[in-house]
Amino acid sequence: MSVIKYLLTPLFLSLLINAHAQEQPNIIFLMTDDQRWDNLGCYGKKEFVTPNIDALAEKGVVFDKAYYAVAICMPSRVTMMTGRYNSNHQVGFVAPTDYTLSQKDFQNSYPAQFKKAGYRTGFIGKVGFTVTEQAKRPSTPTKHYYKQQMGEVFDFFAGSETTETKGHVIWPENDAGLKQIYDTNRKNSGRTLRTGEAMLRFLETQPQDQPFCLSVSFYAVKHDHDSHIYWPHHEQFESVEMSVPDNWVVENEVLPKVVRENARGVRLHKQRSSTPEKYQRLVRRFATQGYSVDAQVGKLVDYLKKQNLLENTIIIYTSDNGRFQGAHGLFDKCLLYDESVKAPLIVYDGRATVRPYRDSALISSVDIAPTMLSLAGLKIPASMQGRDFSGLMNGQQNRSNWRDAVFFEDLFVAQLFNERYNEQVDLINDRLIENNKSYRSHGIRTGRYKYFRYYEHFPVIEELYDLQEDPLEQNNLAHNSAYFELLKQMRKRTDQLYEQAHKKASKAH
Structure with a gap:
């Protein structure tokens, strides 16, 4: 057989495709909801028990000056998916920037770009925004049609608008494993454990000859209702005296008057975090939910190791925004103090030969999408406004040319x-x-x-x-x-x- 004929045989082409798939890294993007940057052991708060996330941090890159371009869930999530600022994409909760995300803009998001590049794509958890054919107002329609809106981008989906009780949708619809996880008749294991089960189900159904991009958006640690807590995990925090930051106050008269009189964080603080007792109850419950998320991260890494996938997988861990928890006399988020806008950001690259370290470069959440694409060797759409920070991790970036401000x-x-x-x-x-x-x-x-x-x-x-x-x-x-x-x-x-x-x-x- 001639060389040319051999190069055209199905066997050779199959080997070539498989080799290319192995060269392309798998990408897993983990996002929590309302988890403050310092509510993790690797960011200095050991009372928050997060051993599995800390282990990723010890073997990866921890960014100490990462910031959200916007610190509230809907626009923050769109910013991280599209690599665009809130003022630019105009997807948010309130007028005049209260548009849905158009299909055209969604096609320039990182999941859509991975899908076009031949990746198997998955999404699990809280979506938090709406895609429509054309951008329209308001951004919070009363009904969602996720299969119609996102079916071409995600091969595997188990998610909803904000909670599992609000229009939760799964596909492939005939996946028996997914059906079992979200069967309403099964014993309730809690939203975070179910998210972890669905995450593993995606990996169990992953073809060996295709790279994947999986986005996992945990519903935790948002809210502290009894139904959101996995109580076996709460036992270790019940008697722990959680540290109180020096800027926690019952009432903050130094805040600008317009903030004191109009921002909802002032009112919510009075309701939820304005006494030592309320503060301790709240933060213990946030710590519990953080521990539940951490347990799922541990299961994820263990599975990747067993399947020999970890060495070709990149894991990115962050949240969508912070939470005041009584600091500055506020609850809520949005406002531009660090408790709200500073982000946890950990990047573990199983392929990396660079020694793990902590980085003080200024990173924005608008950088995440272009960096993910760059790490996979994919083209970054012109619509993305963020910067690729992969060069910081591999030593290729001239730091004198990096940004001077976020x-x-x-x-x-x-x-x-x-x-x-x-x-x-x-x-x-x-x-x-x-x-x-x-x-x-x-x-x-x-x-x-x-x-x-x-x-x-x-x-x-x-x-x-x-x-x-x-x-x-x-x-x-x-x-x-x-x-x-x-x-x-x-x-x-x-x-x-x-x-x-x-x-x-x-x-x-």
Whole structure:
């Protein structure tokens, strides 16, 4: 047989395809819900028992200055899927940036790009946003059609809008294993354990000759209702005195008046975290849910090892936003203090020959999608605004050319969330701004300082912190004359980064 004829035989082509599949890494993206960056052992809080996540951190890269481009679930999730800023994709809870994600934009998300590249794709857990043929308002329709919206992108799906009780959908519909996991008649093992079971089911059904990209969006650690707790895991935390940060206060009179009077985090703090007893109960329950997630991560790694998949798999661990837990006299998220906008970010690369380390480079959640594609050797769509940070991990990035600041924004206004189905919502928004009740904000973090401003308020309210000397953001330097030149520089840099984030807003809107 001639060489050319041999190269065209089914056997050779099959070997070639299998070899190519092995060269392409598997990607697993793990995201929790509302898990604060420091609620993990590897970020210094050993009272949060997370041995399996800590083990990934010890063998991977831990980013100590990772930030959310936006710190509330729906827009944050879309930012991480599309690599675009909230001001750009305009998917959020409240007017005027309350659009669904168009099919066109979804096709430029990382799962769609992996699917086009021949990967088997899976999604498990909380979706948190809606895809429609064209972007439309409001972003929170009363009904979802996930199979119609996402069926072409995900080969395997077990998810819902926000909870398993809200329109949970699975496919392949004939997968007996999936049906059993989510059978309403089986003994309730809890939402986190079910997510772990579905994650393993995806791997059990994975063809050997195809790489995969699996996105797992845990419902935990959001909320602390009894039904969300796997009680056998709570026993170890029942008597633990959880540490209280020095910026926890019963009531914070230093917060800007517009925040104290309008942001829902103030009200929720009074209800949920404003006494030592409430705080301890709440944080123990968050620790329990974090431990339950950690147990699923352990099962995942064990399975990958047994199937000889770990050495060709990249695991990325993060959350969608932080949670105040009483810090600054707040509960909730959104606002631009570190408890809300600082992110846990761990990248474990089974292929890596680089020694594990901790990195202090400034990373944004907008970077995650382009980095995932780059790690797999795939082309990054022009629509993605984030930067590929894989070069930081493999030593190829010239650090002097890396970014000098990360941009973040908060476009959420609680009053507008209550009016999201009101046809007059844009008029209501205008009146809120006219009446000085808007607390939308944006700003930047540099290597040492953080600056942000409530830009729709008159006069503009500004906050400036030296995070090296004041990591708990207790001393606002914006009115300190010694920092006037720095303040001008931070204003200018914020203007520049906002313009870059906003200027390419989707024409579909």
